[in-house]
Amino acid sequence: MDKIKTVVFLFSIFFGISANCFSKDDNILTPEKLFDLKTVAEVSVSPDKKNIAYSLSIPRPFDHDPGAEYREIHVYNIESGEITELVTGENLVFSIGWTPCSKAVTFRSNMPEYRGTQIYKVDLKDKDIELVFKHGNFVRSYEFIDENTIAFVSIDPVPEDMREFRNKGFDIDIHEEEWRHLNLYIRYIEEERTSRITHGVTVYDFVVCPHGERIAAAIAPKHLVDHSYMFKRIHIIDIESKNIELVMDNPGKLGTLAWSPDGTKLAFRASSKLEDSVVGSLFVMDVPTDKKFEELRNYVDGLELSVIDIAWKDNNTLLFAAEEGVDIVLSKQKLDEAERTKLTKPGEIVFNRFHKVDNIVAFAGNTAKHPSEVFTFSLEDKNLDRRTVHNEWLDDIRLSEQRKFEYYARDDMRIEGVLLYPLNYDENKTYPLITYIHGGPEAAVQDGWTTRYSIWGQVATARDYFVFMPNYRASSGRGVDFTMAGYGDLVGTEYDDVLDGIDRLIEKNYVDPDRVGMGGGSYGGYFSAWSATKHSERFAASVVFVGIGNQISKRNTTDIPWEDYYVHWGFWTHEDWKKVYGASPVKYAHKSQTPTLILHGTNDTRVHPSQGLELYRTLKLHGKAPTRLVWYNNEGHGNRVNLNRYDYLIRTMDWFDYYLRLDKPKDEMPPKYPEYSF
Secondary structure: OOOOOEOEEEOOOOOHHHHHHHHOOOOOOOHHHHOOOOEEEEEEEOOOOOEEEEEEEEOOOOOOOOOOOEEEEEEEEOOOOOEEEEEOOOOOEEEEEEOOOOOEEEEEEOOOOOOOOEEEEEEOOOOOEEEOOOOOOOEEEEEEEEOOEEEEEEEOOOOHHHHHHHHOOOOOOOOOOOOOOEEEEEEEOOOOEEEEOOOOOEEEEEEEOOOOOEEEEEEEOOOOHHHHHHOOEEEEEEOOOOOEEEEEOOOOOEEEEEEOOOOOEEEEEEOOOOOOOOOOEEEEEEOOOOOOHHHOOOOOOOOOOEEEEEEEEEOOEEEEEEEEOOEEEEEEEEOOOOOOEEOOOOOOOEOOOOEEEOOEEEEEEEEOOEEEEEEEEEOOOOOEEEOOOOOHHHHHOOOOOEEEEEEEOOOOOEEEEEEEOOOOOOOOOOEEEEEEEOOOOOOOOOOOOOOEOOEOHHHHHOOOOEEEEEEOOOOOOOOHHHHHOOOOOOOOHHHHHHHHHHHHHHHOOOEEEEEEEEEEEOHHHHHHHHHHHOOHHHOOEEEEEOOOOOHHHHHHHOOOHHHHHHHHHOOOHHHOHHHHHHOOHHHHHHHOOOOEEEEEEOOOOOOOOHHHHHHHHHHHHHOOOOEEEEEEOOOEOEOOOHHHHHHHHHHHHHHHHHHHHOOOOOOOOOOOOOOOOO
16 A cells, blocks of 8 residues: 555553543443453362362552552352452462362462462361471462462572672672572471472473472473473472473473373473474373473474463363363363363353362453453353453443454455454444554464553544454464464564555554554564554554664564574574664654554563664654654563553554554644653
């Protein structure tokens, strides 16, 4: 299309002028109302199958000290439907579980009485919160072996030389030399004794064998981010002898581990090969085994999906949840059968992890109409049931139509995405478009609840925008070949898929080609920066959140250089620096005619904040459109603090409104201090 102006805002991984004119409408989802939403985060079925414990994220009020949301613990009684609030107030809880006797809910938290994150339990009857045991350092994960024995992972104590150095008043870090191992421990509660199992390695994940004598663990040589991505391998640990054996030298990324009920097999999620960026394949190994990774069956080989969680139904049957395009599907796979059986229908429900006890499968599920609530699926009668409603007020909110959107790219590849319509859609009109690009790129957008602080969704459609969320090539959810299409070809075919989707919307007369926008974070921010520079003639505005400006310096400053090398580029910069620089938005900053808003956390280690500064500086020096850089102090790769999330949503919608929807001077910018509702 000839000089189609498109506004690009990309965001991964996560109004002032116009906000208040919408916020008085009680029937639409305003930014302020978005921060009233309660969301179910984790679920856990009790061993006796009578209750489901879950954590509920509660937005932190803006008149409290700034910070992350609070998390409460509630329990849903499966027979009566009664909900009991166990832990409420200004707490943050994780890793919801149960004691083996089902009498208490367990969790991790950093409570003021004890230093660091510890394991607690809360009794169902008296609701008293009790420390299970005190450990000297924070507890990362845990699992009960029996009522009186717990396996857990905790970090090494601070070395004496480091402690002495800090006690002298020095506030200095020795980069990537002060990491400490994550160790596996066994706590014997009645004996009040703790036994350290591992030394000199880092245990990232583990699962206890049903018989309780062995542990399968994902172990890496070092406790560094790159090691957590690329260098975890499967080991079996004998608890009594403390012997550790490498049993599967899997290449590349490693995900969930799960023992069969009889303890003879181990299922696991992993990438299909070293270069595969998605932990979306499914394997089963005997324990012990003499097979190599290449000899194992990939149970989803050739399927257009990515496995996201697994569990055993019986010794010969696996359950797995998978991204399948924009849908999530629960399936079962018998080990001796060629094909899986779908248990849920595409488009029914969206979820990530699930928890199974006997024939009950529970998860935090969402749809286009509501954020995550407690759902159950029965393996007996195949019923899917919603168990909780925590945002009744959403029933009175007008939500726009949301659909799965399929189209064909220029090479006839079928591409899927999610499309939200303007709230007051009229087929005789064209509308501005915000294109949201997910991060990763090894991720995908699902056709569920699509509105969060970093994803405008229903907040934007309430202002009569189209919102388009494409799952471009290199995304997860379509199999290995689809993911590998972006290997060594960043912003190539994968980016063309996005442009082709925008063109389809223009051809359908949905979208005004002069009012198209894009936004996103991380890899989505990278696409947004690319759109504002290399393809500036197509975009009217861009929002770049924790995005990449210069691939050369990004690769030299990220905390995942090996992951970047193995699964994205396939070569080092010095081997072909021209190709790396050629995929860098700063190279084309002089072409920019697109107003660009750049936002970045000052503590981002994944995409260093210097990336935002490089992009800003080159656009200011050589671009021909307004640009602004906003630092979120002490934030990382995405915003955690409630006020920073709110500011992001308000500020980015202001930017889109100014350049896409309102009749404002395009060579000027919105006010740098937006109007807020408090």
